[in-house]
Amino acid sequence: MNDVQPLSSYNNSAAICSNQDDFRQALINSINETAYNNSEARQLISEEESKLIAAKKHSMAECKRRSRINSQFATLRTILPNLIKASVLEETIQCVKELTNTVSRLKEIYGGGRLECVFPASADKLRIGSCEGKGQEVVKVVFSCDDKRKLLSDVARAVRSVKGNVVRAEMVTMGGRTKCVLWVQGINGNDELKDAKEGSKCSH
Numbered sequence: 001m002n003d004v005q006p007l008s009s010y011n012n013s014a015a016i017c018s019n020q021d022d023f024r025q026a027l028i029n030s031i032n033e034t035a036y037n038n039s040e041a042r043q044l045i046s047e048e049e050s051k052l053i054a055a056k057k058h059s060m061a062e063c064k065r066r067s068r069i070n071s072q073f074a075t076l077r078t079i080l081p082n083l084i085k086a087s088v089l090e091e092t093i094q095c096v097k098e099l100t101n102t103v104s105r106l107k108e109i110y111g112g113g114r115l116e117c118v119f120p121a122s123a124d125k126l127r128i129g130s131c132e133g134k135g136q137e138v139v140k141v142v143f144s145c146d147d148k149r150k151l152l153s154d155v156a157r158a159v160r161s162v163k164g165n166v167v168r169a170e171m172v173t174m175g176g177r178t179k180c181v182l183w184v185q186g187i188n189g190n191d192e193l194k195d196a197k198e199g200s201k202c203s204h
Helices: 007-079 085-109 149-163 189-202
Strands: 124-133 138-146 165-174 178-185
Touching: 007 085, 149 165, 149 178
Parallel strands: none
Antiparallel strands: 124 138, 138 178, 165 178
16 A cells, blocks of 8 residues: 555656656757857858958958049149149040041051051160162161150261161151151161161160
8 A cells, every 4th residue: 555656646746757848848949049049140240241341342442443543643634734634534535536546547557467566665676677679778777765855866867977868767656655767778888787776776
C-alpha cells in the first residue's frame, strides 16, 4: 500500500515535466529568434555602411571632376581672357568645330591618309634629305619647333647662310607648335648639307 502513489501526484509530476518542456522550447525559440534578429540587424547595418561608402566615393569623384573642370576653364581663360565661363565654353566649342572641319578638309586633300605627317610634332624634330627627279638637285628640309616671333626670318637667314634658294615652302601652326617644310635649291655636297642642318637647328 505504501508504494502506491496517489493519482494526483502523477498528474502533478506530468504537469511539471510538461511545463519544463514548454519552458525549454520557449527558451530555444527565444534564442533562435534573437540570433535571427541579430543576423538581420547586422545585415541591415552592413547594407547601410555599403551605401554610405558608395555615397562617399561618389562625392569624392564628383569633387575631383569639378576641380578638373575648373582647372580646364582656368587654362582656357588664359587663352581667351576677359570672358565669362559661358563665353569661354562657346568659343572653345567653335574652335573645336573649326579644327574638325580643318581635319576633314586635310583628309580630302591627302586622300584619308595619316595626318601625323601634316601637323607639327610634339617634340622638336629636324629631317633633311634630297629630292630626286627635280632637275637641279633640291633638298627637302622638314622641322617642327615651338612657334615664335621672327621664325621665318631665322629660317631665311639659315638658308642664306648656305647660299640656298627656297623654291617652295609649307608651314602649319597649331597649339603653339609649328611645322615647316622647305624645298631648297643650291645646296651641293655633304658639307653644305651639313651646314644647312646646323643652320636649321639654330633657327628653331
